[in-house]
Amino acid sequence: MAQFPPSGPSVPPIDGSSVPSGPSSSSTLPEPPKATSILLIGMAGSGKSTFAGALSRSATTSEAVASKSKSKDEETQTYMVNLDPAVLKTGYEPNVDIRDTVDYKRVMEEYNLGPNGGILTSLNLFTTKYDQVLSILERRAQEVEYIVHDTPGQIEIFTWSASGSIITSALASSMPTCVAYVIDTPRTTAPATFMSNMLYACSIMYKTRLPFILVFNKTDVQPSAFATEWMSDFEAFQAALNEGNATEPSSVATNRPGSGRRRTGEDAGYINSLMNSMALVLDEFYSNLRTVSVSSVTGEGLPNFFKAVDEARAEYLADYRPELERLAKAKAEARDKKKKQELERLMKDMKMGGAAPSRGGVGSTAGDQEEDEGSYGDRYEGDGQIIDPVSSKTLNSEGTD
Numbered sequence: 425m426a427q428f429p430p431s432g433p434s435v436p437p438i439d440g441s442s443v444p445s446g447p448s449s450s451s452t453l454p455e456p457p458k459a460t461s462i463l464l465i466g467m468a469g470s471g472k473s474t475f476a477g478a479l480s481r482s483a484t485t486s487e488a489v490a491s492k493s494k495s496k497d498e499e500t501q502t503y504m505v506n507l508d509p510a511v512l513k514t515g516y517e518p519n520v521d522i523r524d525t526v527d528y529k530r531v532m533e534e535y536n537l538g539p540n541g542g543i544l545t546s547l548n549l550f551t552t553k554y555d556q557v558l559s560i561l562e563r564r565a566q567e568v569e570y571i572v573h574d575t576p577g578q579i580e581i582f583t584w585s586a587s588g589s590i591i592t593s594a595l596a597s598s599m600p601t602c603v604a605y606v607i608d609t610p611r612t613t614a615p616a617t618f619m620s621n622m623l624y625a626c627s628i629m630y631k632t633r634l635p636f637i638l639v640f641n642k643t644d645v646q647p648s649a650f651a652t653e654w655m656s657d658f659e660a661f662q663a664a665l666n667e668g669n670a671t672e673p674s675s676v677a678t679n680r681p682g683s684g685r686r687r688t689g690e691d692a693g694y695i696n697s698l699m700n701s702m703a704l705v706l707d708e709f710y711s712n713l714r715t716v717s718v719s720s721v722t723g724e725g726l727p728n729f730f731k732a733v734d735e736a737r738a739e740y741l742a743d744y745r746p747e748l749e750r751l752a753k754a755k756a757e758a759r760d761k762k763k764k765q766e767l768e769r770l771m772k773d774m775k776m777g778g779a780a781p782s783r784g785g786v787g788s789t790a791g792d793q794e795e796d797e798g799s800y801g802d803r804y805e806g807d808g809q810i811i812d813p814v815s816s817k818t819l820n821s822e823g824t825d
């Protein structure tokens with residue numbers, strides 16, 4: 425496979441300290457670190473990178489005001505990870521950057537891929553090094569408040585790929601983690617686009633099973649009141665649908681008259697009844713959601729977002745972590761059981777074969793052991809001579825030379 429050598433300092437060479445610690449090997453997990461990890465996911469152009477920049481500046485500024493005497497490093501309360509290999513400008517200074525490890529354009533050339541295949545393959549290559557990244561994050565997690573991951577806009581590349589799942593579960597088993605799903609509010613004013621965003625959000629929430637925050641971004645351009653109303657009041661959403669065109673911005677949302685173009689006939693009936701059924705299905709999802717409205721440009725709503733992250737952390741500790749603990753315990757118990765069984769088998773072999781060590785001991789496979797069992801004593805053809813471990817001389821049966 426082609427080499428894509430790191431060109432920056434973000435990913436250090438593999439050494440003993442870079443083994444991911446992940447969940448504890450004992451039955452109890454280590455204390456959760458100070459940091460909460462936030463995975464920013466959202467459609468292309470929803471404003472993830474701009475939002476990540478706003479988060480980084482906001483957390484740093486408030487902390488810096490409170491601690492004027494601290495050094496620049498100590499003031500930084502947000503650790504930024506960029507997972508988008510194709511981004512040109514991030515709008516923040518990434519501490520770990522996929523672009524330092526993988527050259528997206530070279531990947532496209534070498535593997536003869538298009539842009540999306542290039543992003544996916546770059547993410548896959550990066551994931552093979554994620555254990556090193558995770559060990560850095562685990563160390564940083566003791567010092568900073570937030571670790572923000574900015575993901576590619578091609579949403580399915582992260583949410584439905586093996587590498588996205590590996591990164592998400594590795595992160596979530598190392599530290600409190602939540603998902604922030606960023607929505608482009610001005611582009612969600614049509615009932616159909618609103619619904620497709622909600623379906624995406626719902627599928628990601630159920631796939632990751634992590635605490636979830638819905639972030640309505642760009643509220644400086646379009647307030648999000650219509651969306652929160654559609655989520656809490658089924659009839660309000662129906663009224664928007666009944667305007668006649670589910671794929672155009674609703675006048676309820678924009679406060680402007682609609683285009684007047686109404687879908688008619690079977691087509692309109694099908695779309696409306698599909699939207700209605702989906703809205704009913706999503707009702708349960710809406711009731712479990714944490715929603716915040718922000719503007720990444722003006723910074724409005726960011727304190728509410730940080731509050732939501734604190735709640736998400738509490739939810740992780742109350743719901744997700746006990747499940748991790750249970751899994752870690754089950755794994756440790758299974759390992760202990762296997763060890764005990766192997767020991768019992770070894771003892772059995774030793775009884776059958778006298779003091780001579782069995783071939784079916786440590787290092788042999790279960791198959792070897794089964795083959796040896798019951799036949800070792802019969803097949804033993806030793807002449808009774810044993811070796812003196814001190815002099816290495818062969819002794820006869822009386823123990824003399």
Ligand SMILES: Nc1nc2c(ncn2[C@@H]2O[C@H](COP(=O)(O)OP(=O)(O)OP(=O)(O)O)[C@@H](O)[C@H]2O)c(=O)[nH]1
Pocket residue numbers: 466467468469470471472473474475508511575576577578641642643644645718719720721722
């Ligand atoms: N008015 C306004 N514009 C915003 C806001 N957030 C982002 N934008 C703009 O939206 C556009 C897309 O923002 P990005 O941050 O690049 O979006 P992204 O989701 O990271 O995009 P991808 O990398 O393609 O996934 C840019 O032009 C931003 O300036 C906001 O809160 N208000």
